[in-house]
Amino acid sequence: MADYRFYPAILSGGTGSRLWPLSRAALPKQLLPLAGERTLIQDTVLRVSIEGAAAPLLICNDEHRFLVAEQMREIGVKPSAIVLEPAARNTAPAAAVAALKIAERQSDGIVLLLPSDHVVTDEAAFARALDIAASVAAKGSIVTFGIKPSKPETGYGYIETGKEIAAGAFAVARFTEKPDAKTAQTWLDGGKHLWNSGMFVFHADVLIEELETHAPQVLKAAREALASAKTDLDFQRLNAEAFARAPEISIDYAVMERTKCAAVVPAQFGWSDVGSWAALWELAERDNHGNTLSGDVLVEDSSGCYVRAEKGVVALIGVEDLVIVVTGDAVLVANRNRAQDVKAIVERLKARGGAEHLNHPKVFRPWGSFEAIDKGDRYQVKQIVVKPGERLSLQMHRHRAEHWVVVEGVARVTRNDETFLLNENESVFIPQGAKHRLENPGPAPLRLIEVQSGAYVGEDDIVRFEDSYGRK
DSSP, rough: OOOOEEEEEEOOOOOOOOGGTSSSSTTTTGGSSSSSOHHHHHHHHHHOOOOOOOOEEEEEGGHHHHHHHHHHHHHHHOOOOEEESSSOOOOHHHHHHHHHHHHHHHHTTTEEEESSSSSSOOOHHHHHHHHHHHHTTTTOOOEEEOOSSOOOSSSSSSEEEEEEEETTTTEEEEEEEEOOOOHHHHHHSSOOOHHHHHHEEHHHHHHHHHHHHHOHHHHHHHHHHTTTOOEEEEEOOOOHHHHTOOOSOHIIIITTTTSSSSEEEEEEEEEEESSSHHHHHHOOOOTSSOOOEESSEEEESSOOOEHHHHHHOEESOBBSSEEEEEEEEEEEEEEEEGGGGHHHHHHHHHHHHSTTTTOEEEETTTEEEEEEEEETEEEEEEEEOOOOBBBEEEEEESSSEEEEEEESSEEEEEEEEEEEOOTOOOOOEEEEOOOOOEOOOSSSEEEEEEEEEEEEHHHHHEEEEEOOOOOO
């Protein structure tokens, strides 16, 4: 088996709650095109698709598996594996899984561990920093990239640099938590502190040794979860019971703050963790009045605003420094300087039991998508889109009937013992309790309107008999 210079491992487990209402649990920020035409995870993977790099290892949660796989297919990348985390346990268990899997291929392979939701605008500078980090990691260090601060930021952790250990690389004196404004200014003026980027370069066996020393429970749980992992279509599903025994801890706390091997490469490559709407405002192009506008937006005598209109017209008159985000079911209005506080709204949405923090009106499935158009007492109307050649599960509903009207394309319908085709402007009724399936046999997307009626129209009223995607 060929040895590679780099083994990229991409972590895609976050929910990006500070970018609500666009980022939600079922469609988090790394799967959204927030800083260009491609999604953040697509940009991350392409950034490390360089000479000498193996195919990327992706670690994501179960719910996002088909979206991640589809987004890789869109950019022509075949991952070495897509590993599914059965639960969110922070970055240390995921890093342990990555190191163990890569060590199976090459024990001294250099792992490039990256979050999937960061932005890098200067890829040439990133490549230069990576070369330095790899040379230092080859000598046994666990290297992180420290971003040279441009302002007294209080939302990031910091790294204090120690002595220089190689050209362009330093020992880590200490990691520090998010400072207050006065401390951040002092660190900015002092020139010895860097923003902690959360990106790491290391030999797989070095991280395994450090985990054995400093976080043995993490390593043990990762080993056991991998040893009893199961293959599910194109995915590797970690053992849930074993993985749940891993402490929920970051790689920073578990290893980097305890190891004697920590090193840092100071860098400036246009980095952002896209941690808030204010961060997106800083990244985006702005007009002469400092506004960033996306969608159908009208502005009169307003400045310093970030506006993203996914639906409808948004008009601003005489306002400053606002974030306004409009989706199909939610509107966010915030002072740009309070953008970090959006997470508090998400927590309140969770507490009241709604679904606005989980799903968009448009929900993606491995076969396509559906979007809620209207919903009331005992009914719901959806638009369903089925990709060419795909099909829904063979299923039935205990509490509702459905009426399908084909708007575009051709549908193959199974209803109990009969199978037939529906063309545009044709319809079919699916009685409550009938076993049924919808397929798209054509070369173009199938689009239809579904009207549900019954005592209960929730998404969990599905009994599956057969499914092409392994769902139960």
